[in-house]
Amino acid sequence: MDFEDSDEGDEDWSKPVNDGDGSFCSNTRNSPKVSDLNFPKKISTDIEHPRTIIHIDMDCFYAQVEMIRNPSLRHVPLGIQQKHIIVTCNYPARAIGVTKLMTIKDAKTKCPSLIMVSGEDLTEYRKMSYKISEYLLKYTKKIERLGFDENFLDVSELVNSRVSKESPSQFSGHLYGIQDNKADLSGLKQCGCGCYQRIMLASNIAQEIRDGLYNDLGITCCAGISYNKLLAKLAGEKHKPNKQTTLLPEFTLQLLHSLPSTRNIPGIGYGMSKRLRVLDIDSVLDLYNYNQEKLITEFGQQTAKFLKDISAGIDHTPVVRYGLPQSISDEDSYRDLNNIKDIEKEIDILVDNVLKRVVEDGRNPQTLRVTIRKSILKDDKLVIDYGNRESRQCPLSQTIFNNKDTSTWKTPIVELAISLLNKMVDVTKPFHLTLINICFTKFLKTCSKDISTFFSSPNSKPTNSENDEFFTQRTSSSTKISPAKGIESFFANNPTLNFHKEKRDIKAVGRQNGMVGFFKNGGKRKESESNKNNDDSKRAKLDTIFLLTHQSHQFLIHQNYKI
Ligand SMILES: [Mg+2]
Ligand SMILES: [Zn+2]
Known part of the structure; x- marks a missing residue:
């Protein structure tokens, strides 16, 4: 009998899908200023970045749910308690120095006025989480939930259907690598595959989604917009809370190589980072520059390729529609x-x-x-x-x-x-x-x-x-x-x-x-x-x-x- 969802060891590893995206423009710059932009010498006319992905991540999710249930908690420092630790806290609490995973004792020392709410019962969080996903379904059926408070959306179809009609002219929110996103972007040369327009439109869609979630459910979130899941997630982390960040292929390497540790890549766990450190690979840039053959010797063909790809921002994994819990x-x-x-x-x-x-x-x-x-x-x-x-x-x-x-x-x-x-x-x-x-x-x-x-x-x-x-x-x-x-x-x-x-x-x-x-x-x-x-x-x-x-x-x- 096949027992799915066994805790470990017998997972069914899916192979990367060769749907052609995930390539990147291999040109990076040190300066993010538009005026300094130095464009790829050769721009492919193939569709290199066919997908458009949005990653949505709720701000301090449990705390927000509690503040919606009890608005008097909004402007006081609030911590959500599970057993003896703070699992999350609102921004007033963070301003005073309370952090996630702090012990109650330490949190109380830092912030004596901290209000604590028990987060042991997940019912309300679960309900809100499903309401959020339900809302997102308006935009695409391709939604992948990640925990209670994160969702990947593959909005490629929506974008393709809208892009010709709407021809957007500006990005919403932050644009990674551009210091002032109000700056004149006319000098920003577009990737030949047309992803610039698609990703720009997706940034407007992300803004729409975030406005809608706030208006309908009273909840705020961050969004990352790019052409694969890895990059959408990493982009979204750049400006928090209640903000969104768009990453164009041009800036992929700049973002990845600014990450000080391979652990900053979601999915590179402790064990892997330790093995990488033995090879003197600390940062994502170290990994990117590391000799491929040596990496294969150490990890085998498949994992070496995975590591190399990820260090270059290549991620073909699809947004997997979720079903009922199994x-x-x-x-x-x-x-x-x-x-x-x-x-x-x-x-x-x-x-x-x-x-x-x-x-x-x-x-x-x-x-x-x-x-x-x-x-x-x-x-x-x-x-x-x-x-x-x-x-x-x-x-x-x-x-x-x-x-x-x-x-x-x-x-x-x-x-x-x-x-x-x-x-x-x-x-x-x-x-x-x-x-x-x-x-x-x-x-x-x-x-x-x-x-x-x-x-x-x-x-x-x-x-x-x-x-x-x-x-x-x-x-x-x-x-x-x-x-x-x-x-x-x-x-x-x-x-x-x-x-x-x-x-x-x-x-x-x-x-x-x-x-x-x-x-x-x-x-x-x-x-x-x-x-x-x-x-x-x-x-x-x-x-x-x-x-x-x-x-x-x-x-x-x-x-x-x-x-
Ligand atoms: Mg979150
Ligand atoms: Zn492109």
Whole structure:
């Protein structure tokens, strides 16, 4: 049986699509001033940049949702709390020095007047997130969600249909590389493929979208506009909050090569950046200049090509339309769960949480999966092995869901989850668990009234329920994430794996900062609705995590953190 959405190791890696875009004009300049522009000597007449992509990223998303629910929070410093950390905060709080992933204690020291709102219950964020995607569907069906607060839009068709009629004359928002975007752009020679006009029009569309989101939903966001996903995302980060930045092919290398670390490229994770550093590759420019043959020797043909491409801004990965989540799960991490009573209590809580969302979703799951992570004994000390997760799964009898009283569903599922756990843990001997994940998958399609059905993708086929024979399947016991796969996953069809990796990293961040209690018993609760093609929630605040993971991992390696 093919089990999609396994946490790691068995992903279906999609190959880059050779749809011809992603080339770049290889000319960069040091000065961004229009007057100094120095144009490519040879401009191709082929369509080098056929796609037009917009990346939309909500500003401090959870904080905004809370401010919309309670406008009195708008002008006071506001932090959103999960366990003992601030997961995000509004701009008044940032002005006083509060940052994402700061401990509550540190945040309160920095800003005694900080108002804290619990962000443990994601329901309102999820609702707003779907409203946003629903709004974006007005512009294109090609929308890819990335977490709750980011969306890629492939607006190529819309742009092509409008560009001849509208012939736009100016860019909206910032233009990367041009210091004053009001400057006379007449000297800016256009790429021969016509992308200049298309990207200009897309910048106007992005402005329209952002105005619309604000008028309809009261929410502000940033946008990046370019000709592939990588560049749209990187461009959008240039001016924040509530701003937008357009990147023309001419300025691609200038932007990429201004990035001080390969980690600034979304999808280059800690493992890969570490391997690159061994080769003296620190910045994106180092990577760009590095000998291709040596890179192939080190990483193999495919990954070397991927790295070279990305250092030059070449990204062919399509915007993948998302469908309904293919799994709904919840997990928690623990300092040390070592008796069956505590485990039963935790499983009860997790199943309860996931079932609430299954009821909301409206479809019945056919498979239950339990994943655990054990501590391992190293030099007589218990050490978390972050790469070591173990799972068991079994079919769910559909008779459970026939009972209209949804409160009856929990007991048989908790029992089933415990029986799965017993297959992985011999509870008659000492054991130490640091994580439990409860996941429902293989959903049966029903006529749900849920908003998410609106996003039904052609690939979310109903699955058959014939397979009722009880079985268990061992998945990914001690699977390490390959960095090579990890980086590609970001831009491939399935970013899930990478986000799982980052998910672990956020916990490591907590440890590094010595956040006692971050792991509660504990850790940071993570809810997820994942999809073959995208992941709806794991990336709550990935941009920050990207910055922090590096150090935390080093810490774990050097200090061999002890429980
Ligand atoms: Mg955001
Ligand atoms: Zn072009």
